[in-house]
Amino acid sequence: MSLGAIISGIIILVILFGGVIYGVYKLRQK
Amino acid sequence: MAREKWNNQFAFIMAAIGSAIGLGNVWRFPYMAYDNGGGAFFIPYILALLTTGVPLLILEYYLGVRKQVGPTESYGLIRKNANYIGWFSLGIAAMITIYYTVIMGWAWNYMYHSFHVNWSGDASGFFYNNVLGLSDGVGNLGGIRWPIVFGNLLTWVSIFLIVFKGVKVVGKVVNWTVGVPWALLLLIIIRGITLKGSLTGLEYYLRPDFSKLLEPSVWLAAYGQIFFSLSLGFGIMIAYSSYLPEDSDINGSSWIVAFSNCLTSFFAGFAVFSILGYLAVSTNQPVSEVVASGPGLAFVTYPTAIAKLPGGIVTQAIFGLAFFFMLLLLGIDSAFSLVEAIITGFKDSFNFKRETVTFWVTLLGFILGTLYCTYAGLYWLDIVDHWMNWGLVIVGLLESILIGWFYDPHKVLEDVNSTSSIKLNGFWIFSIKYLTPAILLITLISNFYTEFSKPYGGYPLWARLVGGWFLLLAIFILSIYLQKLVRNKNAKLGK
Numbered sequence: 117m118s119l120g121a122i123i124s125g126i127i128i129l130v131i132l133f134g135g136v137i138y139g140v141y142k143l144r145q146k
Numbered sequence: 147m148a149r150e151k152w153n154n155q156f157a158f159i160m161a162a163i164g165s166a167i168g169l170g171n172v173w174r175f176p177y178m179a180y181d182n183g184g185g186a187f188f189i190p191y192i193l194a195l196l197t198t199g200v201p202l203l204i205l206e207y208y209l210g211v212r213k214q215v216g217p218t219e220s221y222g223l224i225r226k227n228a229n230y231i232g233w234f235s236l237g238i239a240a241m242i243t244i245y246y247t248v249i250m251g252w253a254w255n256y257m258y259h260s261f262h263v264n265w266s267g268d269a270s271g272f273f274y275n276n277v278l279g280l281s282d283g284v285g286n287l288g289g290i291r292w293p294i295v296f297g298n299l300l301t302w303v304s305i306f307l308i309v310f311k312g313v314k315v316v317g318k319v320v321n322w323t324v325g326v327p328w329a330l331l332l333l334i335i336i337r338g339i340t341l342k343g344s345l346t347g348l349e350y351y352l353r354p355d356f357s358k359l360l361e362p363s364v365w366l367a368a369y370g371q372i373f374f375s376l377s378l379g380f381g382i383m384i385a386y387s388s389y390l391p392e393d394s395d396i397n398g399s400s401w402i403v404a405f406s407n408c409l410t411s412f413f414a415g416f417a418v419f420s421i422l423g424y425l426a427v428s429t430n431q432p433v434s435e436v437v438a439s440g441p442g443l444a445f446v447t448y449p450t451a452i453a454k455l456p457g458g459i460v461t462q463a464i465f466g467l468a469f470f471f472m473l474l475l476l477g478i479d480s481a482f483s484l485v486e487a488i489i490t491g492f493k494d495s496f497n498f499k500r501e502t503v504t505f506w507v508t509l510l511g512f513i514l515g516t517l518y519c520t521y522a523g524l525y526w527l528d529i530v531d532h533w534m535n536w537g538l539v540i541v542g543l544l545e546s547i548l549i550g551w552f553y554d555p556h557k558v559l560e561d562v563n564s565t566s567s568i569k570l571n572g573f574w575i576f577s578i579k580y581l582t583p584a585i586l587l588i589t590l591i592s593n594f595y596t597e598f599s600k601p602y603g604g605y606p607l608w609a610r611l612v613g614g615w616f617l618l619l620a621i622f623i624l625s626i627y628l629q630k631l632v633r634n635k636n637a638k639l640g641k
Binding site: 117118120121122124125127128129131132133135136138139140142143145146 | 155184185186188192345348349351352353354395398399401402404405406408409412566567568
């Protein structure tokens, strides 16, 4: 696998996972 | 009588996620990412999620939570005589449910065939000849494929049992129909990425091609994918959220549902492309030769790869069972959410009893689905699916225009922020008023242009008229009629 594919995979994973975790965190904070 | 309620906000979020996550996450999204720039596709995709996906979800949750009614009543509380939008969305939902359950009927059949991996040797011939018995044209119905009817029956019975008692039962069921497919997806990914050639497949999925971002079609594909995969425009999200307490957190729920849906799509890409990579390497072909989407991916390409898995028939059977059971569960919560939207609509507008309306909706849905269980079923499914997607875009356009231009979006913004953990800013208004309608309008115009320059699927004109244009028109006329019927009924009762 190329470096470009690995890096883009990691970035996407962090953004999407981060989005879910942020949403859960804010909802629990309420 | 007090409106029924979800057990808690978590149950609602899981149900909404279950509704959003469906077959499209597995058979549509990965191919779309591959075809539109790989890793680079996620830039327009995530932007589309933030700029129209989440804003539209918030709009639909607002209608449900604050108005405490389903889609056939909530639009009318925004503007007089706008309930036809809700009826129209339910008409589209009904048409989609009828063929969606048949696809799940195929999945039931494939679960049965998984025990002996019956498709090994010629997965394509097995699907089109043995399972579907596909005829030579859309006009040749040929007869009824009874195993598919039986699969469809199993699906409808499951849907009836899940929804007839109301959202409290739905809230419990979704823990399984969301949790189990996630677990199965994880298992499939683990097996997939440990296969020879899987990294070659993933390279095709994730390698970014930034030059693609200069093509408008890629951006349109990203916005289209977000719109279709979040269960928008069906009235589902309005119906589901109408069973939440009035002071619920709208923005936080929308955010979690939207991101969970996209995360699932992202992972589904790993399950698909690792196996495609294995298939390509084991058959000495480039991945571009084996890549597929839609039913062809789920019922031909994927089974082909399953039949080539190392470990013999037992491993292949277990993998096949896991895959088709995952498809079934991914589909079932989308299907019962569509049915729930329809039930909520009739219940709210006509005061029908839930049990009664559930019975008639499931019975009618099952009977009408017989068309898709014929030898020409796949053709009709393809035609109706194509045109119903037009209908969804029309609903999205109407609802954003209704709130953005015929209501006060500032009022909505203040209202949703007052009970939400994530605060919106003026961008939400910009999105609902300008961006979302503009994108949906461009999508509609571009679809019109494509349709008239190259008629869809090469089907004869009469079939495209009956399964497409006339059907859409009939749903629209019926929506106006139902709105009038409810208004006259209410006038008689002095409401």
